[in-house]
Amino acid sequence: MAPYNCSVQSGALKKVPHTLCVVSSPALRRRLKRSLHASGATVEFCDSVTQASGREVPKLLFLDQQSRQDAELPHLLQVMDKQGKVVIIGESIADNAFVQLMRQQPFDHVMDAEEPDESEILVTSVKLLTGDIFGLDKYLGWGADMTTSVVRDYEGKRDALEQVAAFAKESGARRKILGRIENVADELLMNAIYDAPAAAKAGLSGQDNLHFEVGPNQAPDPGAKPATLTFGCDGRYFGMSVVDHYGELRKKSILDNLLRARESGGRPRAGASGAGLGIFFVLASASRYIANIHQGVKTEVICLFDMRLTGREAQSCTGSLHIFTADGTKPS
Helix, strand or coil: CCCEEEECCEECCCCCCEEEEECCCCHHHHHHHHHHHHCCEEEEEEEEEHHHHHCCCCCCCEEEEHHHHCCHHCCCCCHHHCCCCEEEEEECCHHHHHHHHHHHHCCCCECCCCCCCHHHHHHHHHHHHCCCCCCCCCCCCCCCEEEEEECCCCHHHHHHHHHHHHHHHHHHCCCCHHHHHHHHHHHHHHHHHHHHHHHHHHHCCCCCCCCCCCCCCCCCCCCCCCEEEEEECCCEEEEEEEEECCCCCCCCHHHHHHHHHCCCCCCCCCCCCCCCHHHHHHHHHCCEEEEEEEEECCCEEEEEEEEECCCCCCCCCEEEEEEEEECCCCCC
């Protein structure tokens, strides 16, 4: 029988979601236990996927690098509920072979740290268990001041970038991190005010091969919906969120564009307008990349930048990639 907590809601007992963790590291187990208990889920640990056979089917499954390669994993994935989610710990999207695997498997969340922050585990698990996926505030510490602005066109984008740069500099961002923040903000806003409406109009989900050379005199589609930029800093992370009201981004597009850009060495392909370089540079710049997608309705891309890193320490590939979808739809 599935466990229940003692709270009563609308005259019925509230079912507690079940989480299964197939990880070997004692330190990681302790982190997961603390974080997942805080999320309100029951937590069960197994030494192998085989050992998990016959146990309660989990709502949320955490795997480390070793268990991810277990030959019995495909069977477990098949019996998991259609809404069940998988989080991989200890793998990296810097590995093209793993990115290829993500394209084929329901691996929509990956953290490359062998012992990720409890805060990241908690936010990820709560979002997956509740379906409440949108909002930069989930990733910045309580009390962090955040600024929001609406961006409609190239001139508005330019003003927004000046605001972001000034805020990041005032927050203490080092020169290299500051440059990354500015470049990512520029790319995300371009996607939101030009690429997303163009993709929706053309019926090209995922914005494949769309990205335009836009000048200050070029206006977006007159019927385009404005983008919303939010940014803030909690002392450790500088975070930004860009929302478009189209919901055209897809997991397949993110991964395919990343692989294409790597194959070309980060150079545009002849005859391709975008060649996926935008997502390539964003993933090479941010410490964490989060895509929240309500298909056909809204996309929010959140990027976090670790303010503690020096230019020498700054990573060449994001350490965490998360793709959340609303209404129970699977990333496509």
